Amino acid sequence: MAKLCLPLLVIFLSLFSLSRTVEPAFSGHTARRSRARANIEAACRTTRYPDLCIHCLSTYVKPNMTIQSPQELAQVALTASLYRALYARAFVLKVARQINTLKRENQVVHDCLQQINDSVDQLSGAIKELRRLEKESVGDDLFWHISNVETWVGSALTDANTCVDALPGPNMSKLKATIKGKVLNVAQTTSNALALFHRFAKRYRAAGSATKKP
Known part of the structure; x- marks a missing residue:
């Protein structure tokens, strides 16, 4: 019995020591994740779809990220909005090809595909423009970049909403209802992204107004 207890004691002590070593690192990751989550929840309160906003942004929060x-x-x-637009475009493109194969023209689907294509291009341009802002200080060039982002994201939102509005009514086919759901998700995430960008740009506009005062 003593021979059996000794190895068990060694294993127990080893596990106890390991848990004490791992716990601080795990706690640090948990604390960083909690802070990031709190920041996300606070920011998402300013959006039109806060629950969707929290879900989208929280997906990107890893234990080693803040x-x-x-x-x-x-x-x-x-x-996040761009990824959803790409996903929606892939689905609508597949549907449009099926319609062509079956020779059943559906202008609404093809128009929606064009609108989602435009949304993808505009969101891609907005992301690139936002990255350029990191190299700018307060000034006319900064506000020009800010205006570009707002214009492109606003246009992407308009295009997505146009597609959604073209698919109204409870009597639409299941296929069109699926398209509408995916594009509506693009519109909502884009609306949230625009609100968060306005929140970011607000401080620079305030700083710019302050520098122009006599």
């Missing part, structure tokens, strides 16, 4: 600044939040929100 998303804190309004610019980082806007960047992640735009990226």
Whole structure:
């Protein structure tokens, strides 16, 4: 019995020692994740779809990441919106090809595909423009970049909403209802991204107004 207890004691002590070693690192990751989550929840309160906003942004929070600044939040929100637009475009493109194969023209689907294509291009341009803002200080060039981002994200939102509005009514086919759901998700995430970008840009506009005062 003593021979059996000794190895068990060694294993127990080894596990106890390991748990004490791992616990601080795990706690640090948990604390960083909690801070990032708190920042996300606070920022998402300013959006039109806060629950969707929290879900999208939280997907990007890893144990070793801290998303804190309004610019980082806007960047992640735009990226999430772009991914959803790409996913919706792939689905609508597949449907459009099926329609062509079956020779059943459906102008609404093809128009929606064009609108989602435009949204993808505009969101891609907005993300690139936001990255350029990191190299700018307060000034006319900065505000020009900010205006570009707002214009492109706003246009992407308009295009997505146009597709959604073209698929109204409870009597639409299951296929069109699926398209509408996917594009509506693009519109909502883009709306949230625009709100978060406005939150980011607000501080620069305030700083710019202050420098222009006599």
